Amino acid sequence: MEWVAEYTMFLAKAFTFVVVVFLIVALVASIKARNKREEGTLTVVRLNDQLLRMTEKLEHSVLSKPVLKSLIKSRKAKAKAREKSTETGKRVFVLNFDGDIKASALDHLRHEVTAVLELATDKDEIVVKLESGGGMVHAYGLAASQLVRIREAGVPLTVCIDKVAASGGYMMACIGTRILAAPFAILGSIGVVAQMPNFNRLLKKHDVDYEMLTAGEYKRTLTLFGENTEKGREKFQEDLENIHRLFKSFVGQYRPQLDVAAVATGEIWFGNEAVEMALADEITTSDQYISRMVHEADVFEVHYVLRKRLQDKLSAGVSVTIDRLLLTWISRFHNQRFW
Structure with missing residues (x-):
């Protein structure tokens, strides 16, 4: 049985060698990846085609064969006529901004805006589906500047709010040529807040000096x-x-019809109330509006996607898990509301 022990030792040494080589290669690759500037990928989906595929699937299940055959023939004739046409119709470009406290979606938005503005004209339209409860002043200031680029380029900008655009989120929304809000979307919170604990008395209690x-x-x-x-x-x-003064001035600049003094109190309003207060222009959801546009124009949804490294995916997963656990704990043991 001596050969078994020797063979086991050989396998252990071989395994150790492979692991060491793998770690070295992974370390070198990680260093190269850090030094190399990461480039993302721009993906474009024509929503007209997406809706057509869903519609055709439903038609095949519901309609009779003669009706279906006639419908397909009519649709092909319209498509052929459109292909022969030399006129360029209206185009709608749909962007998404799902903001967190650091406005992390800014990394994608700036590239999407840059790409779309290379092609869009004043005959086209850019729709931004915006969801954000606000966050850091400097981060949302820069995010708002990306939408200002659209306004300055003369391209009509429509901002759709299905859930919430508050504080820094509304700072972005107010730049829109039009603001569309769902009936129970939350808008407003034009105010500034800052808070921090202070441990000075605790340090003194334990005879700890703190110098700055x-x-x-x-x-x-x-x-x-x-x-x-x-x-x-x-x-x-x-x-x-x-x-707060700068915030109010910014909102008043892009939304002159708004009584800034009346709404810049830090309060929030729901969709229908927001329209009455001139915080929004129309009650409708982004789904309703985009579905309407699909029948009037060529609609393209644009995403700029950055390839995430493994460590980024792991850290993001851990962060999301912790956030969910904290939210569950708070909602279970504390009767509080969250916006």
């Missing part, structure tokens, strides 16, 4: 661990008021 050195009177106003002063609080509040 700054150059500039207001380099730091409120801190997590230092002893906050009334002067620091006043400056922090002043900064918030300034951001």
